[in-house]
Amino acid sequence: MMAVGDNGDLPGAGGPVRHVPVLLRQVLQHLAPQPGEVFVDGTFGAGGYSRALLERGAKVVGVDRDPDAIAGGQELVCESAGNLILVPGQFADLEAHARQSGFDGVDGVVLDLGVSSMQLDEAERGFSFLRDGPLDMRMEQAGPSAADVVNQMKVNDLIRVIALLGEEKRATTVAHAIDRARQEKPFARTAELAGLIEKVLGRSPKKAQIHPATRTFQALRIYVNGELHQAARALAGAERILKPGGRLVLVSFHSLEDRIVKRFLADRTKTRGGGSRHMPEEDVPPPTFESLTRKAVEADEDETGLNPRARSARLRAGRRTDAPARELDIHAAGVPRLAEFHGLGG
Structure with missing residues (x-):
């Protein structure tokens, strides 16, 4: 893959960066x-x-x-x-x-x-909050999408996903705002979700270049793709x-x-x-x-x-080395335990 970080000021900075293997x-x-x-x-x-x-x-x-x-x-x-x-x-x-x-x-x-x-720069893949597209985020282009998670996951589980996988301090605020909005209309587009989060969280003057939706989008992408x-x-x-x-x-x-x-x-x-x-x-x-x-x-x-x-x-x-391989406890290695959603989570 090419470089894509999780910082809001990176995606799209200076236009699409393609075919550049990092490090x-x-x-x-x-x-x-x-x-x-x-x-x-x-x-x-x-x-x-x-x-x-x-x-x-x-x-x-x-x-x-x-x-x-x-x-x-x-x-x-x-x-x-x-x-x-x-x-x-x-x-x-x-x-x-x-x-x-x-x-x-x-x-x-x-x-x-x-x-x-490639995935981030193509709006139709639904990874980016900077480019409007379907709320998808599936690397394999199969299985439950980010829209499925946002529209169907229980609010307490959604809080945990956003907090643990996005390291979003205001995960409770974001998840409850999503829950209220989805009862009126299900989310279908990345711009809809990003706009709601920006409205709820606002922009920090100290971090004006970082979009407020950065951490929530990271959490959803990580969760959807395990x-x-x-x-x-x-x-x-x-x-x-x-x-x-x-x-x-x-x-x-x-x-x-x-x-x-x-x-x-x-x-x-x-x-x-x-x-x-x-x-x-x-x-x-x-x-x-x-x-x-x-x-x-x-x-x-x-x-x-x-x-x-x-x-x-x-x-x-x-x-x-030549030592025999060992069993790995993925949760001890740092993978959070999360509620399952259509076979995802852990």
């Missing part, structure tokens, strides 16, 4: 691709990372849940002379996609966890499919995803557990990764100048 130089630095190695690009998008890996002689299994991304990637499949296998599906299932493509182990996995510029579940399951799948010495590189765009990635790598790289002069150290399993990034890597001024959407990107990376 590409740093991604390649940590993946360190060699000719003949096999990589999984779990969020293919417009193919920016995959193309760069192919140019370095690697083989790539590209995965994307968006039918438009799969269709758009066929030209690169043809150009790759058999070195790119493009798979429609969720990145949470990247292990299964790699095995079904003929690889029982891979040398690297890269995941760009942000919604793609993004945090996807991220946690993908981390576990990467741990199982990576060969010893394989590299895992993750680029996230908001604190919720970055927290899951950070917790996962902290747990999987831990070599000793707690302990003090009063309590013995806890036994910890052998680390399954060694850290390649002491702290999150961010875009430099040159990149953010060319691509403002890179401002919120955070890259973390690890190298697989």
